[in-house]
Amino acid sequence: MDAPFPFGFPFNTAVYLTLLVGTWVLHVVFMHYVLGGTAYLAVRTVCLGNRAETSTTATLLREWLPFVLSAAITAGIAPLLFAQVAYQHRFYTANLLLFYRWLAILPALLFAFYLLYLLKSQSTILHRAVFRITSKVIVCACCLYVAWLWTTNHLLSVQSMETWTRQYAAGTVMYRTAEILPRLALWVVSAFPTLAAWLAWQLWFNLDGGPELLSDVERETSAADVRHVALLGLCGLVLTCVLAAVYALQLPAADRTAFTGPLARIYLGAMCAGVAAQFAMWLMLWRRPQLNRTKLFIMSGGLAITLLGLGVLRESLRLTRIVIADLYPAHEAAATVSGRWLFAAVLIVNTALIVCCLRIVQHAREK
């Protein structure tokens, strides 16, 4: 492949891969908030005990995590769909090989969901520190478990038929490979810069003079909160870069070319620029903790480019491990099915309606 993603592919393959990456990035925006947010709450409550409850960031997370988990699941449906179109046989095989361990995603998510609502409700049961700490740790564990399963599923789906048959014959639903841990660690730490960006926007909306976002969150946003979020973003970025390097180094040399080859090179460059933009903004905010639109937009732009680059790099690595040309006929066949114009039309109409809903909410906040 000697053209940047997705231009080197036949048109139909390019369409499905673009939709997969695009919707996956949307999912990651929410998923990072949940993964990073639950980990943040759990670590904070274990380290600080009762003091963990008083911060604005913790309150924001408790308030918003149930909704964002819902959004993450909903946004996750589209990449799930396009992954089936793009890599049907591989995706299904990995699902089947992991069997009940894969299906355990459902109770884990369900448990996490209701515990998050419990945390949000400030139920009397949570007045006892042990319940409070336990519930946050369990929520975090559920989210990490789901992340681990997705990582395993992805890695298993790019294996050869020999690996699959060996795995099946062994009768195990565990798939062990040295790649899982560094990849999972990378995913977890890369959630923190996204989480920090979310929190910065939420703090900004909560500032005096800014439009109020949360009626029930303390409106006293201090410089300390902003610095705290900036530090979270900075540490997250540094750790992400370190773990990305570790992950890349433990990959076989042939796989590493996925990142530097023509398919992804430009995205790797854009990603580095995105990381640099985020880093600069977080550093500025840490030194002078005053939020404003310009800084937030630059930082969010950097984040968006980084996540898009991440999505393409992830896909490029997958594409080096499989023979995508084998799937071209399937993509061509799928493309003969009607409905893409309907999808485009509904996308426009529903986006307009979503904007309409948000404007109504804006009205309520201003009121």
Place this chain on the structure above:
Amino acid sequence: MPTDFPYYPINEFGPAMKGMAIGGLGIVHVFLAQFGIGGGLLLCYFQWLAQTGREPLARQFIDGYFKFVVLVSFVLGAITGVGMWFMTIQVSARTIGAMVGEFHWVWAVEWLFFCLEIVAGYCFYRYGPRLDDRRRMTLLAIYSVASWFSLFWINGILSWQLTPGRFLETGVMWDGFFNPSFFPSVIFRTITSMAIAALASFLVVNILPEFDRAQRTVLIHRATHFLAPALIMPVLGIWYFMVIPADSREWAMGGNVPMMMFFVLAIVCSTLISAYSLVGLLRYQLYINAATATLLLVLAVLATAFAEFVREGVRKPYSIRGYMFSNSLMPDDIRRFREVGCTHDDPYPLRDADSYPNPQVALGAHVYRNLCSVCHTPAASNGLTHLTEYWDETQLRLNIAMLQRTKPFMPPFAGTAAELEALVQWLRWNNDGKPATWTESHDEATLQQIQAWLDEAGTEPWVAVAAEGRR
């Protein structure tokens, strides 16, 4: 004929039939999804009552009820929805693959409505109490329309499975989507959703502490209006039964005893709910307490369960009528497997190959795994032992070779004569209590007889042959 059959690793669900796993999850999901859809419509109605001054309590009720919609439908409904997808992959990856292949844009459109539903729903949940009536109605209407459209789109795909209509000739997605049972089922499901939402509201009104007995009575009688459309459900049911294939209709009308029983039970449960609601609540304005409301809701769950069982069951021997059989094979696959065998190219070995007394029995176990295990277990639910233990050897061979005639809701056997004989030996070995030794059977005359039976039965399902005969 295809040569690149996509083999998948096949899992055993222990004593549970795979259909029970997907059926159980499906019933919960359908019920919750319909509660969410009907809930949106009910709340629009109450908002209209509130803003036109017809019902002062309506606004308070809406804010209380919507919390239940979020906690139950948004959470459990969303997760069971994803669960349905994962479970369908486990049961029949090829079926869901075919559905995704043919309808991925429809599914993508449905996803856009999910997104809208979630945004509108959470906006209302969070800011609804602070909004004026016009804006509340706007949010509720958007939520309601979005959730109803999610039903609209998925209904087209699900009804296509039973009545693909002109799709089989044209291959055009819209011919499959607007299939013969699309409209009766979408209207039927809409009315069911309204009824479930009303029944749930009876319970919610009793749970919410802010209302006294008199206020609850008022709200219950308002919500009861949502049960009135249930009066036309029998007409819709008849319409639905008129458009589904004749053999499917016959299964439910007595051709298959369990199917008929579930069909009758679905009617009985629905009738009991309707009778109580229309006579007791609408006509005599009775009060309904939490216990009775719960009982009615349980009846509604049962009605949903029985109806979904029938809807799934009457598709047999297909998972997608005229397109794919319930064991994930397409008609061309059957023809090919009759020549080369269903195990010949399967890359996935038997996990317990050493536990069989000889290679022939092991081959039989492999045939069972590939062809039968999607609906049967060896000796538990829908167990083959229970179904075949009193058949003698010749009967086993004949009945399996002519499977589609033995039981018309079974697909044709998809393997060679040697594979069929191996399956027979595996069944006999199982039925005899799995002895340590077992003699192989390779009698040439027997294989020739099996082949003659296979040839006589052909590769067409009996329902297709019968339909041809009717024409």
